[in-house]
Amino acid sequence: MSTEETVELKDETGISGPTATDQQFEIPFKTPVKPVQYTLDDKFQFNCHKGIACFNKCCKSIEIQLTPYDILRLKKHFDMASKDFVARYTYPFEMDAHGMPGLRLTHKSGSTECIFLAEEGCSVYSDRPTACRYYALGNMGVRKKDSNVVENVYFMVKEDHCLGHYEPKTQTVREYLHEQGADVYDEFNKDWRDIIIKKRSSGPTIGKPSERSMQLFDMCSYDIDSFREFIRNPGFQNIFAVDQGTMQSLIENNEKLLKFAMRFLKQVLYGEKSIPVKAGAREQRLEERRDVLQARKQAEIEKHKTRAAFEDYIPD
Numbered sequence: 001m002s003t004e005e006t007v008e009l010k011d012e013t014g015i016s017g018p019t020a021t022d023q024q025f026e027i028p029f030k031t032p033v034k035p036v037q038y039t040l041d042d043k044f045q046f047n048c049h050k051g052i053a054c055f056n057k058c059c060k061s062i063e064i065q066l067t068p069y070d071i072l073r074l075k076k077h078f079d080m081a082s083k084d085f086v087a088r089y090t091y092p093f094e095m096d097a098h099g100m101p102g103l104r105l106t107h108k109s110g111s112t113e114c115i116f117l118a119e120e121g122c123s124v125y126s127d128r129p130t131a132c133r134y135y136a137l138g139n140m141g142v143r144k145k146d147s148n149v150v151e152n153v154y155f156m157v158k159e160d161h162c163l164g165h166y167e168p169k170t171q172t173v174r175e176y177l178h179e180q181g182a183d184v185y186d187e188f189n190k191d192w193r194d195i196i197i198k199k200r201s202s203g204p205t206i207g208k209p210s211e212r213s214m215q216l217f218d219m220c221s222y223d224i225d226s227f228r229e230f231i232r233n234p235g236f237q238n239i240f241a242v243d244q245g246t247m248q249s250l251i252e253n254n255e256k257l258l259k260f261a262m263r264f265l266k267q268v269l270y271g272e273k274s275i276p277v278k279a280g281a282r283e284q285r286l287e288e289r290r291d292v293l294q295a296r297k298q299a300e301i302e303k304h305k306t307r308a309a310f311e312d313y314i315p316d
C-alpha cells in the first residue's frame with residue numbers, strides 16, 4: 001500500500017512509547033525501527049514464554065489504553081461494577097484535541113509498573129487487555145482515500161529489552177492473534193474502533209462533539225452497568241422499538257449489551273440507524289424537549305449578545 005493512498009492511520013494497541021519518527025504513520029509512540037507492515041497471513045519470528053530472561057520486563061513501563069471489551073473482561077474478572085473498576089484501576093486521558101475520553105491502565109504507586117504485575121507474571125492473564133495480547137505486534141486501522149472500509153495492518157514493535165524476537169518460533173499474524181485470544185477481543189472492539197476512526201477522519205471542520213455526545217460515548221464505552229440501567233429506563237423504551245425478549249437478553253448478557261451499546265452510539269453520533277425507532281417517537285420527544293430546546297436557543301442568543309457587546313467595548 002502506498003503512502004499516498006492512506007488517509008487515516010491509527011494505533012490500536014495503546015502500547016507505550018514516544019512520538020512518531022516515521023512520517024508514513026501516525027503512531028503515537030517512538031519505535032527504533034521503521035515499522036514493516038504485515039497482513040494476517042505474513043509470518044514473523046517471535047516467542048514469549050515464562051523461561052525467557054526478559055520475563056515481565058514489558059510490564060514494567062506501561063501506557064496501555066483500554067478498550068470497552070478490556071473493561072468488560074476485567075470487571076468480570078474482579079466481579080466489580082464497571083464504575084468501580086474504572087475508578088480503581090484506570091486513569092483518564094484525552095484521545096484527541098476535542099477531548100474524546102480514553103482510559104489507561106493504572107500503575108503501581110510511584111512507579112511505571114502495571115498494577116496487575118505479580119512476581120509470577122500477569123495476575124489477570126486470562127483477562128489481560130488487548131494491547132497485552134498483541135504485544136510485540138502493533139495494529140492500525142487504515143482507510144484508503146474515497147473508501148469507507150477500514151483495513152487492519154500489523155507491524156512489529158521491537159524494543160531492546162524484548163528478547164522474544166530472537167526465539168526460534170515463526171507464525172503467521174493470524175496464528176499469533178488466535179493463540180493470544182486477540183481475535184476474540186478484536187471482534188468485540190471492531191465497532192468501537194470504527195466509531196473512533198470515523199470521528200478522527202471527519203476532521204476538525206465537523207467541530208467538537210457536544211458534551212452530551214461525549215457523555216454517551218463515555219458511558220457506552222466504559223460503563224456498561226450504567227448503560228444497562230439507561231436502556232431499562234422508560235425514556236429509552238419510549239423511543240426505541242426493542243421487543244421484550246431482546247431487552248431481556250441484553251440485560252442478562254454483557255457481551256450482547258456491549259455490541260448493542262456500539263450500535264446505539266453509531267446511531268446517535270452518526271445517524272446509522274440500526275435500532276428501530278417507535279412511530280411518533282420523534283414528535284413526542286421534540287414536544288417533551290421543547291422547553292429545553294427553547295432555553296438552549298435563548299442561551300445562544302444571550303451568548304451572542306454578550307460577545308457582540310464585548311466586541312463593541314473600547315477601553316478608556
Ligand code: SF4
Pocket residue numbers: 058059062064114115116117118121122123124125128129132
Ligand atoms: S495486564 Fe498483565 S500483561 Fe498487561 S501489562 Fe499488566 S501485567 Fe503485563
Ligand code: SF4
Pocket residue numbers: 047048049052054055056057058059135136161162163164165
Ligand atoms: S519476550 Fe518480550 S513480551 Fe515476552 S516477557 Fe520478554 S519483553 Fe515481555
